Amino acid sequence: MGGKGSPLTYEKSLTIEICGSSGDRALAAGEILIKTLSDIGYHVISFDAYPAEIRGFGKTVAHMRAGREFMLSLSRKVDILISLSDRYAIEQLRNLNDEGVVLFDNRPNNVVYEDLPHDADQTEAHRLGPGVYTEKEGWKTPTKDDVSIAGHLGPGMYLYGIPLYQLSQKTTNESRSRNIVVLGAVAALFNVPEKEFINNLTAKLGKKDKSIESIIAAFEEGRRYVIENIVKLDPYSFEKLSVDRKSYRLMDGNKAVAQAAIDMGCKLYAGYPITPATKIMEILSDELPRHGGVVVQTEDEISAIGHVTGAGFAGVRAMTATSGPGFCLMTEFIGYNVMSENPIVVVDSQRGGPATGLPTKTEQSDLNHALFAGNGDTPRIVVAPTSAKECYQWTAEAFYLAEKYQTPVIVLMDLFLSLSVRNVSLDPIPDYKKGGNKFPTQEDMKLYLRQKITDDGVSPRALPGLENGYQAVSGLEQNEYGTPVYDELSHTRMTEKRFRKIQTALENDVPLPQRIGVSGRVKVGVISWGSTTGAVMDALDSILKQGKSVAMLKVIVINPLREKEIQAFFDDCEKVLVPELNYEGQFANWLSMHFQKKLYRYNKVAARPITHDEIEEEINRLLEE
Amino acid sequence: MAKKALKYVIIGDGHAGNSAAETLRRGSPDADIAIISAKPTHYFDHSMLASFLLDKKDITSLYLYPYTWYKEHTIRLRLNQTVIRVDPGKHELMLAHNERMHYDRLLVASGAKPKLPESLSRYKGLLTMFTDAVDAMKLRERLGKLKHVTMVGGDCIGLHLAGSMLKLGKSITCILNEYSFWPLEYDTSVKDKLIEGLKKKHIEVLADDITTEIVKEGTGLTVMTKNGKIIKTDLAFLTSGMIPNIDFLDGSGIDVQTGILVDEYMHTSAQDVWAAGECATVYYPELKDYRQSTGEVNAKMLGNISARNMLDEKKAVSLAEPGKITIGGEDFITYGWKGFSIDV
Numbered sequence: 001m002g003g004k005g006s007p008l009t010y011e012k013s014l015t016i017e018i019c020g021s022s023g024d025r026a027l028a029a030g031e032i033l034i035k036t037l038s039d040i041g042y043h044v045i046s047f048d049a050y051p052a053e054i055r056g057f058g059k060t061v062a063h064m065r066a067g068r069e070f071m072l073s074l075s076r077k078v079d080i081l082i083s084l085s086d087r088y089a090i091e092q093l094r095n096l097n098d099e100g101v102v103l104f105d106n107r108p109n110n111v112v113y114e115d116l117p118h119d120a121d122q123t124e125a126h127r128l129g130p131g132v133y134t135e136k137e138g139w140k141t142p143t144k145d146d147v148s149i150a151g152h153l154g155p156g157m158y159l160y161g162i163p164l165y166q167l168s169q170k171t172t173n174e175s176r177s178r179n180i181v182v183l184g185a186v187a188a189l190f191n192v193p194e195k196e197f198i199n200n201l202t203a204k205l206g207k208k209d210k211s212i213e214s215i216i217a218a219f220e221e222g223r224r225y226v227i228e229n230i231v232k233l234d235p236y237s238f239e240k241l242s243v244d245r246k247s248y249r250l251m252d253g254n255k256a257v258a259q260a261a262i263d264m265g266c267k268l269y270a271g272y273p274i275t276p277a278t279k280i281m282e283i284l285s286d287e288l289p290r291h292g293g294v295v296v297q298t299e300d301e302i303s304a305i306g307h308v309t310g311a312g313f314a315g316v317r318a319m320t321a322t323s324g325p326g327f328c329l330m331t332e333f334i335g336y337n338v339m340s341e342n343p344i345v346v347v348d349s350q351r352g353g354p355a356t357g358l359p360t361k362t363e364q365s366d367l368n369h370a371l372f373a374g375n376g377d378t379p380r381i382v383v384a385p386t387s388a389k390e391c392y393q394w395t396a397e398a399f400y401l402a403e404k405y406q407t408p409v410i411v412l413m414d415l416f417l418s419l420s421v422r423n424v425s426l427d428p429i430p431d432y433k434k435g436g437n438k439f440p441t442q443e444d445m446k447l448y449l450r451q452k453i454t455d456d457g458v459s460p461r462a463l464p465g466l467e468n469g470y471q472a473v474s475g476l477e478q479n480e481y482g483t484p485v486y487d488e489l490s491h492t493r494m495t496e497k498r499f500r501k502i503q504t505a506l507e508n509d510v511p512l513p514q515r516i517g518v519s520g521r522v523k524v525g526v527i528s529w530g531s532t533t534g535a536v537m538d539a540l541d542s543i544l545k546q547g548k549s550v551a552m553l554k555v556i557v558i559n560p561l562r563e564k565e566i567q568a569f570f571d572d573c574e575k576v577l578v579p580e581l582n583y584e585g586q587f588a589n590w591l592s593m594h595f596q597k598k599l600y601r602y603n604k605v606a607a608r609p610i611t612h613d614e615i616e617e618e619i620n621r622l623l624e625e
Numbered sequence: 626m627a628k629k630a631l632k633y634v635i636i637g638d639g640h641a642g643n644s645a646a647e648t649l650r651r652g653s654p655d656a657d658i659a660i661i662s663a664k665p666t667h668y669f670d671h672s673m674l675a676s677f678l679l680d681k682k683d684i685t686s687l688y689l690y691p692y693t694w695y696k697e698h699t700i701r702l703r704l705n706q707t708v709i710r711v712d713p714g715k716h717e718l719m720l721a722h723n724e725r726m727h728y729d730r731l732l733v734a735s736g737a738k739p740k741l742p743e744s745l746s747r748y749k750g751l752l753t754m755f756t757d758a759v760d761a762m763k764l765r766e767r768l769g770k771l772k773h774v775t776m777v778g779g780d781c782i783g784l785h786l787a788g789s790m791l792k793l794g795k796s797i798t799c800i801l802n803e804y805s806f807w808p809l810e811y812d813t814s815v816k817d818k819l820i821e822g823l824k825k826k827h828i829e830v831l832a833d834d835i836t837t838e839i840v841k842e843g844t845g846l847t848v849m850t851k852n853g854k855i856i857k858t859d860l861a862f863l864t865s866g867m868i869p870n871i872d873f874l875d876g877s878g879i880d881v882q883t884g885i886l887v888d889e890y891m892h893t894s895a896q897d898v899w900a901a902g903e904c905a906t907v908y909y910p911e912l913k914d915y916r917q918s919t920g921e922v923n924a925k926m927l928g929n930i931s932a933r934n935m936l937d938e939k940k941a942v943s944l945a946e947p948g949k950i951t952i953g954g955e956d957f958i959t960y961g962w963k964g965f966s967i968d969v
Contacts, residue, residue, distance in 0.1 A: 098692070106722035148724040151659070155667070155702040156685075156692035161722055231665050231759045 013067025014236055015075040019092050020084030020179070022050070022058045029082075029179035030062020031421075032200045033186065038250050038423040039196045041241030042066040045534075047074055047420040047609065050360060059088040068241065072387055072534025074420075076611040079236055080190070082182055084164070086149040093149070099156050101234045103185060104149050105178060106161025158234040160189065162225055171218040172211065180215055184222025189230065191237045194223065247425045253391040253417035256424070257347055258283035260395035261319050263429055266345075267293040268318035270307035272300050275359045276418040277321040277349045301326035305333040305346065312342040313473060315437075315463030317399055321347035323415075324366045325356055327373070334408050335374035338498060340473045341451065341459065343402035343409075347395070350414040352607055361607035362415035364530050365582035370410045371559055371590060377495055379502045381405065382559040384412040386533035389424040391417060394556060396429045401509060404436030405501045406461055412558065414581070416609040417531045437461055440469065449480040453493060457501030506560040513562050515569060517544055517551030524622045525573030526552040527566070529587050531609060532579050538612035543619055550619060558587070563594055570597040575622050577602055579615055630655035632727065633935060634718065636708050636873075637734035638662035640921045641902030643689050644928030645732050645935070650698045652936040659701040661708055661720070667692070669758035671782060672921070672965065675789040677761055678768060684758050708735075711877040713895035730897045730935045733874070733885055734928060737867035737903035737919075745777070745863070748839040751846060752777065752863040755786055767860070771795055775848050775858040777836050778802075779819070781920070783864025784952065785965055791826060798829040798856050800836055800848075818955045825953030836861075867919075869904040882906055883917050889941040891931040899935055901927035911944055920959065922948060 016033065020026035027048050034046045046064035065074055077097050083089030083104040096102070153159055162185045164178040171177065180201070187197050198216055206212045251259070258280050261269065269284045271277070285295040298304040304320045311318030322330065327348045337344050350366040352358025370382045381401050385394040391413060398409040440448060440460035450471040452459040459480075462469025476484040477491050485491075517540055528536040533554050540552050553569045555561070570576055578588040579602040588599045602618050604610055633649050635642045638660050649658050662668070666684070669677075673687040685691070695702045710719040711731070718726040739754045754760060774790055776783045776799040787797050801816070820830045831854055838849040839861060848856040869884035880886045880894040884906035891899045891907070902924040906915045918927060922945050933940045950957040951966035 104722070108723055148720075148722060150706050150720070150722055150724060151701065151703060151726075153703070154692070155695040155704075158665075159705040161705065233665055233759070233762075 013065050013069070013071060013075065014079045014238075015063070015065045015077065016080040016082070017064075017078050017092055017095075018062040018082040018084065018179070018182070019089040020060055021088060022060050023176075024060070024084040025176065025179040026060045026082075026084050027062050028204065029084075029183055030064060032183060032197070032204050033062075033192075034064045034066070034421060035200045035204075035250055036192060036196045037064075037066040037238065038245070038248070039200065040193055040238065041243045041245055042068065042238070043070050043423060044250075045071055045074060045420055045422045047416060049608075059085075059091070061088075061092065066238070071538055073538045073612045074535075074609055076613050080186075082186070083149050084178055084182065089149050090152050093152055093154075096154070096157060098154055099158070099234070101158045101160065101236060102149060102153060103160050103162060103182060103189070105164040106150075107163035107166045160185075160226075160230055162222065162230075164222070167221045167225060168218055171221050172214045177215060177218040180218040181222035181225075184219040184224075185226045185230075186222075187219070188223040188226035189232060191239060193240050196240075245423060248423040249426065250421055250423050251388055252279075252419050252421045253385070253388045253413055254279040254349070254419065255283060256388045256391035256426075257321065257395045257411070257413070258287065259426070260392045260429075261345075261399075262287055262291050262293075264317060264396050264399040264434060266317045266319050266399065268296070268307065268311040268316055269293070269320065270296040270298050270304040270311075270318065271320050271322065272298055272304050272326060274301075274323045274326045276351060276415040277323050277326075277347060279418070280321040280347065301329040302333070305330040305344070308344045308346075309333055309337055309342060312337070312344050313340075313464075315465075317343075317345075317403070319345040319347065319395075319399075321349065323349050323351050323359075324353045324369070327366060327369060331369075331373040334380065334410075335376060335378045336475045337408045338374065338378040338380060339376075339475050339477070341406040341461075341498070342473070343406050345395070345398045345402050345409050345411065347411040347413060349418040350412065352605070358607055360415070362531070362609055363582060363605065363607075364414055364532065364580050365584075365586065365605075366412065367529075367558065367580075367582070367586040367590065368584075370412050377499070379499050380407055380559065381409045381502065381505060381557070382412055383409065383557050384530040385417065385556060386528075386530060386554060387424070388417070388420070388422045389426060390556065392424075392426050393429075396433060397509075400433040400436045401505060402436075404438065404509070405458060405505045406438075407498075407501065412530065414531050420531075420609075437463070439463075440466070445469065450482045451478050451480045451494065451497075453480060453497055456504040457497045457499070458504065459497075502560050506557075506562070510557045510560060510562060512565050513556070513569075514554045515551060516540060516554065518549055519551070521549075521572050521574075522551045523549040523574045524577060524619050525550070525569060525575070526577045526579065526615070526619065527555060527569070527587075527591070528552060528579060529555050529558060530580070532581060532615075535610050535612045535615050536579060539615035539619060542612070542616055548619075548623060550623070558590070561590075561594060566591070567595060570595055573597075575600055575625075577618060577622060579603075579610055579618065581605070581610055630657060631729040632657040633659070633730050633732070634726065634728035635660045635732045635734055636662075636718070637732075637736050637902065637904070638664060638668045638702065638704065639734060639736045639902055640668070640689070640924035641734035641736070641928035641931070642732065643668065644925045645734060645901060645932035646700050647698075648929050648932035649935065650700060652932070652938075657701075658699070659703055659726075660695075661703045661706050661718075661726075663705070663707040664757045664759070665705045666758040667702065667704065669761055670921075671785060674761060674786065675792055678765055678789050679792060681765070684762060688758075708873050711874055711879070711898075713877060713879065713898050716897065728897075731899070732928075732931050732935065733871070733879075733893070733898065733900040733904055734902045734924075734931075735870045735873075735904045736924075738870045739863050740866045740868045741863060742865055745836060745839075748836075751839045751841055751861065753860050754863055755782060768793065770844070771859045773798070773858045775846075775856055775861045776800065776864045777848070777861055778863065778865030780864045780866045781950065781959065782867075783862060784950065786862060786864070787823075787828060788965065791828070796827075796829075798831065798848075798858065799823055800831045800834055800850060802833055802835055815957065819952065819957070822953030822955035825955075867903060869906075869917075871904050882915070886915065890934045890939065891927060891942065892934065899931040901931040907942055909942060909944055920948070922946075 018026045018030045038044045044066045049061040078095045080101045164181045167181045168177040271281045308318040308320045352361040352363040383394045385391045402409040444460045472482040479485045577600045585601040667688040707721040773796045779801045835851040840847045845859045885900035905918045948959045
């Protein structure tokens, strides 16, 4: 390997995509690569795209970003595209930088491609399927059918051909190890240390793959091929960084939620499988029994929230997790738990909707539902973490708040947060957060009133087994004893009480929204929620380095809102931008219900996360307007 | 009904190929034009070498056209892709990565590659070729450590390279013989003039001598010659002339001798296939004979003429104006090179 092969240090972050058809194991390769980059000291974030249907074909893309500096979002532009399936990877070329790198299989298995003109209908070409050439039979299928990625690169892009199929066959007697061969090529081409790669290969495949030696041989073969045959010309390179990331763990939002549930003493998880929340149940079904807990896969989401509700009455910490369609089914129980003042934690990992919608695509369009779902006046706490780290922190907080304020707490994630992997360092949960229940005093127990009217709105909550702690619960309006009543005074007082405790939560337990950027007056301020916040923070980081007058406010607790602080931020901003991944501008609408400020909305329903460069463009546009 | 735009494919990303692409685009705005090159980088103009080595310019600034030019002109530049077979009957190319590519009209402008004398074939790994931008980049990386270089042969590329090396203060030995002097005729008068010119520039000349052995020693090389000369050197460049790069035409049925035989319209023996540049042996009506094409002047001109004929113009070739190479105050006439001087 010659040319610019000496290890250069790429100062900016690099975005890499591995694209293949289902069965090409592109995602497995991505998982190993991202872990290796994390192990050598890079901050990483990854997010995979795969088809909604469970089947053996369709496009899969492992998308990852790695850099020396902390980052929270993905880049729209890709620097390195690795093709395990040209027919799908060609579509990804539109995101490749003008000087991006493409690695492709230059000896595919007898598949011969017909190159197409610039304006050819790619969809039609894909529909017809690949042409196949064999020595005996010649052309077997129509010729104008598929394309090679080699014919579609922009003029300044770098193309490296590696005989993935041949090398895979040579080392493992099968073509399925092309993903491993290409990792070897990546190691050599971009100076990723071999040792860490092999450690991760062994960790990932060693347990279930008896032929780990041949897998490592496939990796080595890819590496050797590049060293001996490729002239490196591109400027991209990694190196082992001398930083200590021992306290960092590679995890996605789902894993963070599951870990928080375990650490908070959750003893019951009930759920029904649904993308993208299923993994929470999968992790807990392994882990919770080891911690004295139980996982129940229920017949549907109504039953799941019913189980969690029952656990709450029994004094057991419990949680369910779902996505939009499942959350719709749970709506009735949200109101029921508001009325019966029962602590439950519900995680809604949003995906494209409405209805079944886009099962494997991210969106932030359940906010209205999370805030308002249910009949009657149904106050609840809604939190929206913005990163995997916060998924851990705010799921733990959700248990605490639910128990302390005896109310449903909804943790609003999204598919991107659920499934994107990052290396994070988790902050330990303070001990006092692990038990928030307001137990009745001895005085209270002289005449136990489950729904006692209090100044802070929170009634003492006796757990089963406490002497004289009898209580009746239902979905009916009640008096302080818990007896059903329907009179004006009782309903008014109880409704006020249910809203009052949310106000108490606001005063005592909702942290100030974090302001980042220029203090005082600014030309553009951004207020953000959920996973889009990461993109805003990365964009702001870049813009602030240019000395521009911008700031942002990160809002995690969506209800109740820290109105005073948000108003102060609005007062400082000439223009306020609200970016979010939904069509209506649901957060902007929520803010408009509380504030008079004119908001500049930036809405996308792109079936992918908003990227930092898109936000940066929009901020700059507003600055120049 | 509108006439369907043709698909033009050009094999080769040098002066001939790019000149043809430019002419084709001008003459046929809607045509599909693709340039295929086995080189991993875009064509690097050798005349810019000294500037690249001395001024440490970015290689991309020395490309024939910037990449944006290809975008603007909707010309597909397919680098790092090797054509392994041409089937004129089916109007198809086969590429090394198993891609089959259709063309309506094909220009072969695949240039030439360094000629490796049989006697030196076992030392191939020790000899440095100098043909493209990658070679230039590699050379620049090593430049600081080089004190002495050897030119195994005295072709024009080598002489030009020697000029750049002189400017960088390197000492040079040049091994000359009749088989390694290209593209000039190696007659006595030329030889004597050349030796005199090179010596004036303080280049050691081993005339009428042949390299017999090359041995690697530490980071350098020892080069031995038939006349018993032993040269300790840091790098040995293979500069013994070029031969047309046309191996992929084996079995295509296209007539070749030294290069691809083309008539005065640059057309080959196969329908819808033209050839230009250093891969072509061209029939010149003025000479009533064929002449092997060499140098960038010829390449550019013949590429342009080929393209005009591919566009159905009937344009015949004519001899290019001769160029002049100046070495140590001595002038040499070439046909095809635009000329250079290593004196300034």
